[in-house]
Amino acid sequence: MKKRFLPLFLAALTLASGTAGAWGFFGHRTITQVAVYELPSSMQAFYYRHMPELVRLSTAPDERRNDDPSEAPKHFIDMDHYSEDDPFGKVPKQYDKAVEKFTADTLKKYGTVPWVIMETKDNLTEAFRQSDTTAIVKYSAELSHYVADAFVPLHTTINYDGQLTDQKGLHSLWESQLPEKYINDYKLDGEPAKYIKDPLAAIWATLAQSYGFLGETFDRATKIEKTMKPEVRFTFSHKYGKTTRRYSDAFAAEYEKQVGGMVDFRLKSAPNLVSSLWLSAWQDSGKPDLALLMHPAKPTKEEKEKLNTELSAWKKNTLAQDQLLLAQQKVKKVEEADQIKSAKDMAEPPAETEAAPAAPAPADAPAPAPAAPEKVKVKTKTSSGTEKTKQKANDGW
Numbered sequence: 001m002k003k004r005f006l007p008l009f010l011a012a013l014t015l016a017s018g019t020a021g022a023w024g025f026f027g028h029r030t031i032t033q034v035a036v037y038e039l040p041s042s043m044q045a046f047y048y049r050h051m052p053e054l055v056r057l058s059t060a061p062d063e064r065r066n067d068d069p070s071e072a073p074k075h076f077i078d079m080d081h082y083s084e085d086d087p088f089g090k091v092p093k094q095y096d097k098a099v100e101k102f103t104a105d106t107l108k109k110y111g112t113v114p115w116v117i118m119e120t121k122d123n124l125t126e127a128f129r130q131s132d133t134t135a136i137v138k139y140s141a142e143l144s145h146y147v148a149d150a151f152v153p154l155h156t157t158i159n160y161d162g163q164l165t166d167q168k169g170l171h172s173l174w175e176s177q178l179p180e181k182y183i184n185d186y187k188l189d190g191e192p193a194k195y196i197k198d199p200l201a202a203i204w205a206t207l208a209q210s211y212g213f214l215g216e217t218f219d220r221a222t223k224i225e226k227t228m229k230p231e232v233r234f235t236f237s238h239k240y241g242k243t244t245r246r247y248s249d250a251f252a253a254e255y256e257k258q259v260g261g262m263v264d265f266r267l268k269s270a271p272n273l274v275s276s277l278w279l280s281a282w283q284d285s286g287k288p289d290l291a292l293l294m295h296p297a298k299p300t301k302e303e304k305e306k307l308n309t310e311l312s313a314w315k316k317n318t319l320a321q322d323q324l325l326l327a328q329q330k331v332k333k334v335e336e337a338d339q340i341k342s343a344k345d346m347a348e349p350p351a352e353t354e355a356a357p358a359a360p361a362p363a364d365a366p367a368p369a370p371a372a373p374e375k376v377k378v379k380t381k382t383s384s385g386t387e388k389t390k391q392k393a394n395d396g397w
């Protein structure tokens with residue numbers, strides 16, 4: 001059991017030291033910010049006024065993982081634990097039914113994200129009923145977090161970090177390194193929020209789609225491994241007598257060509273479920289007038305102008321280029337603080353690289369076959385190397 005805590009500790013050190021790829025909250029913050037842009041005007045003024053706080057609190061669930069042992073399972077669901085063959089047909093959608101079939105302990109061990117999203121949405125609905133601004137902001141931010149997690153393929157498998165297929169580090173590569181580095185190439189425009197009649201069904205559909213991307217997530221990395229030597233593939237850093245390995249910028253560049261379209265597709269799809277669940281909670285609570293919670297009740301001239309600038313940048317897909325993402329401001333600070341000790345940890349890109357095929361899921365062409373999730377690559381659970389160490393503290397989403 002010691003094993004469970006060691007990686008957590010290391011990850012905490014990495015987080016605290018702020019090395020590249022380890023602030024890791026970029027995705028959550030970006031998704032939360034974009035979700036605000038998708039809201040109808042009846043909600044947007046309130047959410048926009050609280051946007052910096054919402055964005056900041058959207059990472060709170062990850063931040064409290066180290067202190068709260070009950071937190072970790074809320075961020076994922078390892079569908080392939082239940083079956084590698086049509087797991088979505090085997091796990092009951094309703095929590096009570098799933099408990100009946102598998103026990104609460106098993107659900108806890110393999111993740112509860114769909115039901116945590118439902119619970120958080122109910123808490124938000126209640127917060128609207130109570131006109132409790134603090135709670136509205138808190139639960140909106142947390143709802144954004146858990147929903148965003150459901151959009152990450154690696155949050156749906158026991159091989160969540162590629163640790164069972166000798167691809168350890170894939171998790172933070174996919175969800176942190178790539179979006180942080182290539183955000184300027186990603187599109188973030190999206191649809192207006194809409195009321196969701198059956199949120200649980202929408203959440204499960206999202207998870208099934210995430211699961212459908214797993215094959216590509218692993219296979220595309222394997223493809224690069226075949227042509228890139230291990231010494232080019234990884235960078236190593238030594239801290240506190242420990243060596244940590246992560247994927248190099250050279251590998252990230254190749255992986256981006258392979259799966260960047262998929263990462264972008266998930267990053268730009270997530271805000272719509274977030275904003276739609278915010279809207280649904282607000283409607284379910286009886287559509288309270290949010291202006292009554294604002295002082296001043298109307299958006300100021302400055303707020304209006306700022307919001308309009310951001311909305312037009314969002315629609316033109318220039319938020320990142322215009323440095324309008326709040327997540328970029330955080331990243332900048334971390335980089336500055338870390339410059340002193342980092343500097344030379346990156347490998348040069350390899351001299352020759354294979355021409356890469358097009359990304360599997362361009363942002364405008366939704367996803368290879370999420371409807372029929374294929375078998376996911378995992379090894380048997382009998383060897384010691386496959387022991388579950390449920391920590392995902394490097395988790396960016």
Ligand SMILES: [Zn+2]
Nearest residue numbers: 062075149397
């Ligand atoms: Zn998370």
